[in-house]
Amino acid sequence: MSYELFNNKTRAFVYGMQPRACQGMLDFDFICKREVPSVAGVIYPFGGQFVTKMYWGTKETLLPVYQEVAKAAAKHPDVDVVVNFASSRSVYSSTMELLEYPQFKTIAIIAEGVPERRAREILHKAQKKGVTIIGPATVGGIKPGCFKIGNTGGMMDNIVSSKLYRPGSVAYVSKSGGMSNELNNIIAQTTDGVYEGVAIGGDRYPGTTFIDHILRYQADPKCKIIVLLGEVGGVEEYRVIDAIKKGIITKPIVAWAIGTCASMFKTEVQFGHAGSMANSDMETAIAKNAAMKAAGIFVPETFEDLPELLNKVYKDLVNQGTITPAAEPDVPKIPIDYSWAQELGLIRKPASFISTISDDRGQELVYAGIPISEVFKEDIGVGGVMSLLWFRRRLPSYATKFLEMVLMLTADHGPAVSGAMNTIITTRAGKDLISSLVAGLLTIGTRFGGALDGAATEFTSAFDKGWSPRQFVDTMRKQNKLIPGIGHKVKSRNNPDFRVELVKDFVHKNFPTTALLDYALAVEEVTTSKKDNLILNVDGAIAVSFVDLMRSCGAFSADEVEDYLKNGVLNGLFVLGRSIGLIAHHLDQKRLRTGLYRHPWDDITYLVGEETVSKSQGRTRVEVDAQSETAARVKAGN
């Protein structure tokens, strides 16, 4: 039928990735007891997705996703509706393309802000091809029991409360999409329900206008009453009046043009819809309402009186026998989406992850309860941010300064140490920044960089046990253990390490107590008396000072201090600080354009053959290997 855009077999494509709208359409289909879902597939030119997961009732189903219109059209020749969600920028080109396919008879354009010239080109071409365009700037339309365009009708609870799952006798056409849902509600409350509804969109040039749809409603025998919700601006209501005067439209129409207030304002107001501005007296809502009333349309005194009037018109038709209200089917149930139920506060579930340090969900990023703007306003520095994120609390400024000092002191220690070496070699192998950085970081552990952790542990436990510094040194020697944090390759008591001097100065000047540092310095006195270079090195100084800090700044309980130390916070300091240096080495090598590094043979002592053979006598398998290795070397020698 030419008057019928949709029936309960209608199949459609959704253009654009709109999972919520698609799901809404499928849910609608499901509660209307459609056999086949109305959405045949999604057309989405971006991304390489081939299916999208949807629900059909409670079961999951897959919708195909096509990158090209041609493929989608060829695969689904039964599809004649496209719901086009393309943006106002791209909707022109996509709709013009869709119009090249004769199988598409109806295209809904959702986007708001389509340029007027483009909208007119679309509607002109569509007219030539006999295609019905709904929109732009609309939510779409709905035909209860048959088909729903995109988000029309709102959520499922509203579809159920406005009885949009089964047809009534009242068809409406409105400009506004938001008000169309209001009409669904009014019609459900005052009559036997909506037969079909279309929102033509609020722009100046909608693809189809009131008259196009009212002519369809006139031709459709199942539609008994027509509701028209017009608006200030444009002259489309007058075309309906003309058709009534010519006797083309005979069904009862209940109508109202909104925007009657415009004439009462002293200045021009551009209302929310682009098209809602009167360019002449004829385009005012008051003139339209008067003209419609004069033409015999049922026009209420105010919009608030429309439900009552509609109810009266409906009752008259029931009394005349034109409308026989159908028996009410059972109210269908629709499963509720998890995310929606959660939003409604109907369900709960334990979360798999917990985070207590930062929150990016609100208006502003928050670090441990402090908004990021506050972080900058108070200028708490990197040390302050570390204290928030690592310890979830503000620390006094000498403490944050100390954290920054540690980062600065540990930032680099030349190219020869193992971390830097690894980074340099990785960089020279052509790897990227992250690989090179990580290669260096992976060397950090008990031997390299780990002195911090070890020193803190050993010094603290000795101190807490009440050992005297000498007792501590003696105990460690008896156990054949080195004291972490003691000793330097070149520096000595007479040739002090300036880094250590800086730490000592700062700590003595600023910290409330320096008990462990003082203890470590006493240990140094013992060790240096044995050998001049067994000084408290920078790692040791930092480690013991850090423990002093945590214990004395008043922000941590004793348990917390122990926990943090056990969880490797000192290693964290070293990793963070040294990352600065490792990145620097990577950038340095890149800058110098150094090539792949290969270590010279003469710097490696090869003992391969002999030792293996001597150690593994009688073991055939190894012997064979060794022999072949030897053979290879002989050959090379030749």
Next chain:
Amino acid sequence: MSAKSIREADGKALLSYFLPKSPVFSENEPKTLFQQGSTPKLAQLNFESGSNAAAIEEVLSRAEKEYPWLLTPGAKFVAKPDQLIKRRGKSGLLALNKTWAEAKEWVAQRAGKPQQVEHVVGALTNFLVEPFVPHEQQHEYYINIHSVREGDWILFYHEGGVDVGDVDAKASKFLMPIDIENEYPTNQQIASALFQHVPADQRDVLVDFVNRLYAVYVDLQFTYLEINPLVVIPTKDGAEVHYLDLAGKLDQTAEFECGPKWAIARAPVNLGRQVLVQQTTVDNGPPMEFPAPFGRELTSEEAYIAELDSKTGASLKLTVLNAEGRIWTLVAGGGASVVYADAIASAGYADELANYGEYSGAPNEVQTYEYAKTVLDLMTRGSPVADGKVLFIGGGIANFTQVGSTFKGIIRAFRDYKTALHAHKVRIYVRRGGPNWQEGLRLIKNAGEELDLPMEIYGPDMHVSGIVPLALKGKRPEGVKPFGGDSHSLI
């Protein structure tokens, strides 16, 4: 976002730059018969409202540096305000045939001062000074292009000027089709439809000009363009064309297609303008300006909401109709907001309605908060009035806007303005439906109780704007219960 008026100077700059450049659809090889000056001379003078003599003098002396041609000895100029004012001549806002010294004085007398034009009062802040074109009355024409659903009407009348009269009735008309690529008219069709009353020797020039003017109209997505008078002065190999006065509207939604074109035509280099302060812009030229109608300059609040609107996919609109008004609205939806304004007006409170506005298209909590805060701030200014004020928080049954999250934004604004709302004795009426409406209404009900704000709340069983007659006329619909049952009536 819709068709918006532009300044005369900007319209002239667009024409001047694009008349020779926009692609012409005419079947015939376009011959350029008409001539226009290579670089347009358009001196735009901007003043602050209420400027003092020194500030005015500074603008004028800066103009002499920016537009050196103003100082050409013996040159004569036209000066006029450029603020979308119609019929300036009749309001004495047109200074013709003046030397720069005279024009300067004329502008200085008016700059920054309030001016009554018909029944609107506004400050004169934007002036245009351009060379005076001496010509004979017989060379003046009227031309207008405007868009309708079926195409673009071209109206032409062989007499132009301020006294042109009712052009709708007497002008020659021609409808340009939508599909100009396939259905563009022949030059003969254009000439016979529009130029019957024009001397035969000028028809070719005019056809050529109309072809090009229409090309610019299409290329730059004008929706309205009127030139009156259009002056065509015959020369020995064609004619000189001058557009002495011009009014135009551009389709703001086409900014993404035409923005670069709108910008480049107005770049200082294409206007022969000396650059005193270098500015970085998105396109090669300043972004197009869409000034508010004369006397309706945006308040800072309106401008703020307009800026929010332009930055989000959601729609946020605010127009202050009467800042002293007692009735304020916070309504969701382009249609519902009009319904509310209608209901308030038809209840007899049009004069008390303080604002028109709407939020829609699923704004998030923060956007709604910013919007609500602006409205609450406006409505709680000044000293409280005896009868108190009314705030309608309305809306239809939303299709996809989250009622819960938008109401959270409004509630946050309530908290900020709690004391002010009490001081101004604001009564609040709420009606809303749509996704999560129960939660939204519950939240606002709790907030109303917590903040001790007098409030009546309804869901979808109340008519969309039913709270308006309820609040203003005490008209309570039968069988409709306030949300949450026991809430007490405010009237």
